[in-house]
Amino acid sequence: MFKRILVANRGEIALRVIRACREMGIETVAIFSEADRGAAYLDLADEAFCIGSARASDSYLKIDRVISAAEVGNVQAIHPGYGFLAENPHFADVCRSCRIEFIGPTHEAMSLVGDKNAARSLARQIGVPTVPGSDGLVEDKRQALSVARQIGFPVLIKAAAGGGGRGMRVALTEKALESALDQAQAEAGAAFGNADIYLEKYVEHPRHVEVQVLADTHGSAVHLWERDCTMQRRHQKLIEESPAPDLDDSARAAMCAAAVNLVKAAEYTNAGTVEFIVDRQGNFYFIEMNARIQVEHPVSELVTGIDLIKAQIRIAAGEPLPFAQEDICCRGAAIECRINAEDTTRNFQPCPGRIEKLIVPGGFGVRFDSHVYAGYTVSPHYDSMIGKLIVHQPTRDEAIACMLRALSELRIEGIHTTFPLHKQLLAHSAFAEARVDTTFIERTSIG
């Protein structure tokens, strides 16, 4: 087992990893930018090094500095968290070349699943349903039009190198498609450094359901059931839950099995998430796989009772999974709300500033994962998520009631946050009846 791990991230996920390490008796080395200097969670690490100025590109994304900190900090492994360098195959490769284990998949598996087009091809090869679409990248307008006519409008133009819900455009007609193609390529080139695009049929009113997977380095791969992340705003998740409500048992089983098959076919190891969209008829289609631990991992932890971060560390240390698929049950229902420092009255404008007062809810089945506290200053340099409120109860109705209760206790003063919106969403009958899709917030213009 590792004696020391460097946490190559910040904020709540850095704290999450440090917590797991402390319980396992593993020392931690934290890194921070000048904007994060003084944050309380850094005191929980055994050592902490400043690796650059506020901008992520000058600090958390600087591979050479992260590796230097790992070397002076004398660590055996690096946990990348999510975002930043977590899905950078070059970083994973550099770590291992420097004889530092990367807590995640091999860089080859990461490259494969990170290329959305290649992942789709693999899925099709092994019989995992994918959304009808172009058979690969779309090279020119003529080809795009021909594919679109074949699969039927509306179509979705997607960036092959995109992710996190970015780099997607819907085209409703042939005319719209032509201009959308140019824009999508330009945006993709600017945002991801790669203008490659492909087409998919646009599934209307889709539900977003993803499967948590774990695979060790001894050939064993399991799923930890699914999470429904349909409640989104502009492709950014707001609420996640497990199990997916109103999902046929056979569809659930087939989807989870398909996820495991994909993991095995890609020779993927460690933690990952396989994303599907589910249409109104209950058909599921693979869209992409995320080669990292995700923000909403606590939802799966609560319903399965498995600590995913510890599992990641153990897999990276070469241990076999201590459980088989039949040991993994989904008990009760868990819901997570992502709390962002954003002003919902001003189009979700990020709202950095000092938190003057913070009252965190508690009670049976309530978990709050956050690095913030009264007196903490939310800086403008990073994403706006300041915490996750997660509840776990025996039934979905009880989980909704518990989350509403917990949200009513939560007090954050000094900055604007999104949790009042969560109260509205959870109290909405459509959520209770599982009648939402990914366009719900835009259509009902809540918040």
Added chain:
Amino acid sequence: MGSPSSTQDVFDVRKIRRLIELMNDHNLQEMDLRQGDMRIQLRRASDPVAGSLPQMQPVLAPTAPAVAPAPAAPPAAAEPVEDPNTTIIKSPMVGTFYAAPDPDSAPYVKVGDPIGRDTVICIVEAMKVFNEIQAEVAGMITAVLAENGEPVEFGQPLFRVKTA
């Protein structure tokens, strides 16, 4: 805990807490640490006589009057001497600080040496690469703030330079 500080907090509460732990662990009666013109003294009230003092750096620059000694409690922050004609050269990277090109050679610079913008003043070793660090200011070295062979982080003070 306060908001992230924008200045180089040489004596932050976290470090002071560790110093106190060290004193307790090794049964020290007094600790007198200096870095540049910052100084911190920790002394146990029960024992007025100093034991052996682990000194980090030879005192080469005038030290400001520092801290009120307190019985195993963190003292108030030291007051650095502000001189408009001095500047601090900070580490541009994370790594290990070396004062000399190799263990058998003399240090690149010592206190009192004049330096130009291109003068190599130290090495910061990172990922097995020995990076020669240039001064990027002209003047005279008035203090060496980092210890040979110690890890340094981004922004850590390495040298004090008198520029005028």
